[in-house]
Amino acid sequence: MYTLHTMPSTAGMAPHILLREIGAEHELVFLERAKEEHKSAEYLALNPNGRVPTLVDGDLVVYESAAICLHLCDRHPQAGLAPAVGTQERARFYQWMAWLTNTIQPDMLVYFYPERYVPAAACADLKTVAEGRLHLQFQIADATLADRPYLLGETYSAADAYLFMLARWSRNMTLKARDLPNLGHFLERVYARPAVRAAFVAEGLEAPYF
Known part of the structure; x- marks a missing residue:
């Protein structure tokens, strides 16, 4: 276990x-x-x-x-939840996982913890910059999802769960991931999965969910 x-x-x-x-x-x-x-x-x-x-x-x-x-x-x-090892699809899966963790997630840390990076007087400006960067990154995901239900195509993967988690963190920002058309539908699609809903219940989370 x-x-x-x-x-x-x-x-x-x-x-x-x-x-x-x-x-x-x-x-x-x-x-x-x-x-x-x-x-x-x-x-x-x-x-x-x-x-x-x-x-x-x-x-x-x-x-x-x-x-x-x-x-x-x-x-x-x-x-x-991941393509077979050694396939082109697996390489693309690694690419998305690395992008999510190395590009989006670090800017999330800057947005939520600006005091770790700059003096208090500069925190508000840094949060604004980080939010703008995150919006541009979410636009990349939104464009990718224009012709497919999930990042890798027709099949749901761990990368989609990871993107859902990070996009959820934008729910109280001015520039929300859910407001992007394709990404918004993606978030609804992922949230509809029984495993996701069960996780929200177990964690005691309330609306807005994403």
């Missing part, structure tokens, strides 16, 4: 969704941010970065959301 250490509505959402898509037996351990449980000695022994999520798979401990997603795809190829 897997154990996923996470917090609601964080980077643990994509792995959480995949566990449900796979139908794998799992336990969710929700850490309390207010109590800084992610900084406890017990948790730091699992993940020295003090961040979520962390997956425990027997004797194996994996952290970083994308790494967990890739591990789950490899452990459960029958779930069809």
Whole structure:
């Protein structure tokens, strides 16, 4: 059985969704941010970065959301959440996963935690810049989805769960991912999946969902 250490509505959402898509037996351990449980000695022994999520798979401990997603795809190829290894489609899958984690997600960190990068007086301006960059990035996803239901075409993959998670984080921004026509329909499509709805219920999330 897997154990996923996470917090609601964080980077643990994509792995959480995949566990449900796979139908794998799992336990969710929700850490309390207010109590800084992610900084406890017990948790730091699992993940020295003090961040979520962390997956425990027997004797194996994996952290970083994308790494967990890739591990789950490899452990459960029958779930069809990633194309076969060695194919062109698999290469494209890697491209999307890397783009989501290395391009969109870092700008999300800048938007939500500007104080980590600049003095307080410059935080508002930095958030504006980050939001503009994110909007341009979501436009790329929107253009890709103009002629297909999912990033890889007709087949839903772990990359779609990851894009859904990141796009959801824009729900309270001025420039929302859901307002882009193709991406908006994509978010509705992914949210309609039973595994996604079940993850939202388990995490206790309320509208707006994305």
